[in-house]
Amino acid sequence: MNEAKVKAALLAEIRRKYSRFKRPLVTxxxxxxxxGVRADLIHFSRKSTAFEIKTERDSLRRLHAQIAAYSQFFSNVVAIIAPNHLAKITPEILGRAALWTYDARGKFSVVLPGRSERISPDIQYNLIHESNKKFSTFLEYAESRYAQTSQKFWEVTQGRSIKTEDLKFLSRFHEERETAAQFIRDREDYWNEWLAAQICPHSCQSSSVSSARAGSS
Structure with missing residues (x-):
């Protein structure tokens, strides 16, 4: 399984723990x-969880540093590791993080449960850029920033399995990218039509003349 498939399966796993009337806040x-450290997926709550995914083709070189970084800011940290890497995972790499693995069908199993810790709100607040310090807490900031994309994602995938192509709905920039792509397509259509209009009078006129000569002969 590639990373996108593992993410889709993980989001399905998170969804199963909630009723259809309450959907989790994720990004x-x-x-x-x-x-510069980036978590593969965050489930925001009063005890937020950071997930790091390592597929069979990924390197574990940065895993220890990534988990250490997540552990500073999130109550729960989960390392989701492909089966072929499990033998290389040591307690020093994991720290307090939980260790999960998965099979070819995307079913997860817990190898080690991990340990949850209370994170000071002041520490989490450091994740907020200065321009967004108008929010009083990190969770308030996360809700403002990611609630719309989370809601869109859960609405689109409601009542069916989650697919890898659904991940794009969790991007805050998806709609802007779609709008920009449509603008480019519309502009190309306009110029193609304009060019055809410039060429056609000459080609059509030549065809008319040729037809007239052929008729007179």
Missing amino acids: TEFTLGDS
């Missing part, structure tokens, strides 16, 4: 402040 590729 993918969450950057931890200015650190």
Whole structure:
């Protein structure tokens, strides 16, 4: 399974724990402040969870640093590791993070449960950029920033399995990208029609003349 398939399965797993009337607040590729470290998926709550996914083709070289970074800011940390990497995972790499693995069908199993810790709200608040310090808490900021995309994602996938192509709905920039792509398509259509209109009078006139000569002969 590639990372997108694991994410889709993970989101389905998270969804199963909620009723259809209450959907969790989630986002993918969450950057931890200015650190450059990016969590594969975050489930925001009063005890938020950061998930790091390592597929069979991924390297574990950065895993220890990633887990250490997530553990500073999130109550729960989960490392989701492909079966072929499990033998390489040590307690030093995991710290307090839980260890999960998965099978070819996307079914998860818990290898080690991990340990939850209370994170100071002041520490989490450091994840908010200065321009967004109008929010009083990190969770309030997360709700403002990601509630719309989360709601869209759960609405689109309601009543069916979650597919890899659904992940795009968790992007805050998806609609802007779609609008920009449509603008480019419309502009290309306009210029193609304009060019055809410029060429056609000459080609059509030549065809008419040729037809007239052929008729007179």
